[in-house]
Amino acid sequence: MAAVSELSVLLLALISNIHAEELIVLREERESLTFELPEEAGSCLISRCVGEEKLVLWNTSDLWPQNSSVPEDLKQRLVSVANTSSYMIQNLTRSDSGLYQEECWTEGNVTHERNITLTVCGSTGEISRVDVIPEETIDLPCPGAADHLDVQWLKQDYQSEQETWTRVFGDDTASVMDDDRRRYQVVENTSALRISNFSPTVINVFTCLVMKQQQCVSSHLSQFLQNPEMIIRSVGETAVLQCPVTDLSEEEPPHWQFETFNGDQGQLNFTGSFGDQSYSLVLTSVTLNNSGGYICHTSIPVKVYSLFVCPKSPPPAVELFSEGEEVTLRCKDWEKGHLYFWVFKSNRTKGRTFSLYSDQVRSNVRSDTDGSMVISDLSLQDTGEYWCAVIDKDRHCMSSTKTLLEHRDPFGVYSTFYAVRCSALSVLLLMLCVAVVTVTLRTRTRDT
Missing domain, CATH: 2.60.40.10 (Immunoglobulins)
Known part of the structure; x- marks a missing residue:
């Protein structure tokens, strides 16, 4: 008892x-x-x-x-x-x-x-890997959320040592939540989790649970992937690598880690400006030995770069286009057996460089068998700088090609109107010169 x-x-x-x-x-x-x-x-x-x-x-x-x-x-x-x-x-x-x-x-x-x-x-779906893009809005997918099944979103701290989760929304009835200096919202029809004002200094792992009658049918993990930003520079140029840290109230000061493409690691001293909270790494007069991976760390990897330093390249070619046209950009010195990749810096993306293939930022881009790149249905957002780097098996850059893709202004320097106007002005100038010479000769003849 x-x-x-x-x-x-x-x-x-x-x-x-x-x-x-x-x-x-x-x-x-x-x-x-x-x-x-x-x-x-x-x-x-x-x-x-x-x-x-x-x-x-x-x-x-x-x-x-x-x-x-x-x-x-x-x-x-x-x-x-x-x-x-x-x-x-x-x-x-x-x-x-x-x-x-x-x-x-x-x-x-x-x-x-x-x-x-x-x-x-009952089952775990494939992991969805999402590229971290600071201050942008991203949608995390929830496959299998059709048929009006209930969905629950959970998150886990990137550094958590325990395999425990917390609810993105405090209760099952909420669909919008402001937390971690960002906003969470469930997208109607797809049940995707929309994250606004994403900050790379606060990284979580997310999972959605597809529920039926209070039982979990499947779970789907979304993990943020620090895809390296590709940077191409020629020998002697300057490379500025940004570390987008904006709030260090609860984080350790940033530091840079360098790793060669062969796997050797080392620490890099911080060089940059503290006043504007810019923790940039400035590499002046780069050499071929500066090629490798660069990671800006706080308590987590905040930003990852792959820097390829190539031999000096010729001046960039200028390629003009009109909207709706198609253009082919050539990758010089490419031959079979070597790797190559294209990167793109838009005039509209604050200088951020994108890999045209891994980032999948362009649906109108395709590669050709000779290493060239074809861009179809061109628009103003396609203007910018395009680099092609030719890489050997040891990931050393053998050569690079740079092309400036510019929109053809109907009344600009490269337009037909401008060419006709220049031709007309040239003819008029020639006629004026002839007239001046004729008048001068007649005057001299009369004086003699």
């Missing part, structure tokens, strides 16, 4: 617990869930809430309650981890999803309490 009375008191305390630490844990079917209890605790309870009913899964002060209401299937999968105070549920199923609670006492005082919300999903 004493044991039953003690158990009733402990359960009552557990039910009234509203300040316990809460963890959200995701698992796939057939994985396991481990409860790690403090070793110094006198006695602990692990229980599960099923509706209004509470099932005691484990009572450390008793080997196993003979009258336990725990289903037999679950009893067979509950094991204690040898030589530790940890307990585990093996071979999880979707029906194991729910709220689990831990509470421990030492000399009658509660010394540990924690709530664990477990979601077991």
